[in-house]
Amino acid sequence: xxxxxxxxxxxxxxxxxxxxxxTVSGGAISSGDDSYWSWIRQHPGKGLEWIxxxxxxxxxxxNPSLKSRVVMSVDTSKNQFxxxxxxxxxxxxxxxxxxxxxxDGSFDYWGQGTLVTVSS
Amino acid sequence: xxxxxxxxxxxxxxxxxxxxLSCRASQNIGSNLAxxxxxxxxxxxxxxxxxxxxATGIPARFSGSGSGTDFTLTISSLQSEDIAVYYCQQxxxxxxxxxxxxxxEIK
Numbered sequence: 001x002x003x004x005x006x007x008x009x010x011x012x013x014x015x016x017x018x019x020x021x022x023t024v025s026g027g028a029i030s031s032g033d034d035s036y037w038s039w040i041r042q043h044p045g046k047g048l049e050w051i052x053x054x055x056x057x058x059x060x061x062x063n064p065s066l067k068s069r070v071v072m073s074v075d076t077s078k079n080q081f082x083x084x085x086x087x088x089x090x091x092x093x094x095x096x097x098x099x100x101x102x103x104d105g106s107f108d109y110w111g112q113g114t115l116v117t118v119s120s
Numbered sequence: 121x122x123x124x125x126x127x128x129x130x131x132x133x134x135x136x137x138x139x140x141l142s143c144r145a146s147q148n149i150g151s152n153l154a155x156x157x158x159x160x161x162x163x164x165x166x167x168x169x170x171x172x173x174x175a176t177g178i179p180a181r182f183s184g185s186g187s188g189t190d191f192t193l194t195i196s197s198l199q200s201e202d203i204a205v206y207y208c209q210q211x212x213x214x215x216x217x218x219x220x221x222x223x224x225e226i227k
Contacts, residue, residue: 047207047218047219047220047221048164048207048209048218049218050215050216050217061214064215065215097163099163101216105154105169105170105211106154106166106169106211107154107156107164107209108166108175110163110164110165111163112162112163113163
């Protein structure tokens with residue numbers, strides 16, 4: 001059973017960089033050619049927005065709507081992957097989820113989510 | 121970007137009722153569709169992938185159908201624990217996109 005856990009600051013100041021890490025347990029992040037490690041966010045009371053994914057080799061793809069501000073990275077030695085979102089504003093306040101995306105198209109494992117508030 | 125539209129936004133249902141939720145894609149996505157259930161304060165849970173395949177451990181009362189642009193999630197006999205928000209998601213094209221959700225309420 002794969003388990004994902006997000007960690008990082010719950011409060012970020014406007015114009016700064018939001019940084020989150022997802023720790024994966026129950027399986028190696030580098031195992032399974034069909035696993036893509038993703039970030040998804042949910043604005044308060046709203047729907048889901050896919051941010052992007054990173055593969056264990058470091059390959060990545062970001063949502064064009066956020067691409068200019070997003071960087072994802074992976075650390076296979078720690079079984080972790082990370083998200084950095086720069087120049088944040090109040091519009092980036094959301095619950096951020098990490099999830100495993102399978103090549104077949106579905107997100108089968110999710111973290112519990114972490115609320116990040118952008119405020120001075 | 122493929123836009124996913126779900127209807128209705130809110131649905132009031134009684135326990136035991138058959139419930140149908142709809143999802144429409146802005147272009148043909150074949151069967152590249154998944155459904156998720158989200159309860160308050162929880163992460164989404166995968167219910168259905170490939171439009172009609174139940175994920176591991178999902179009760180048989182949940183079924184999915186459709187292809188192309190129109191899809192349906194059916195709950196054959198609603199249980200109280202099924203009260204949640206349901207989202208569809210397409211994976212035909214990048215970026216992956218979700219519908220706005222349908223919230224099930226108790227009538």
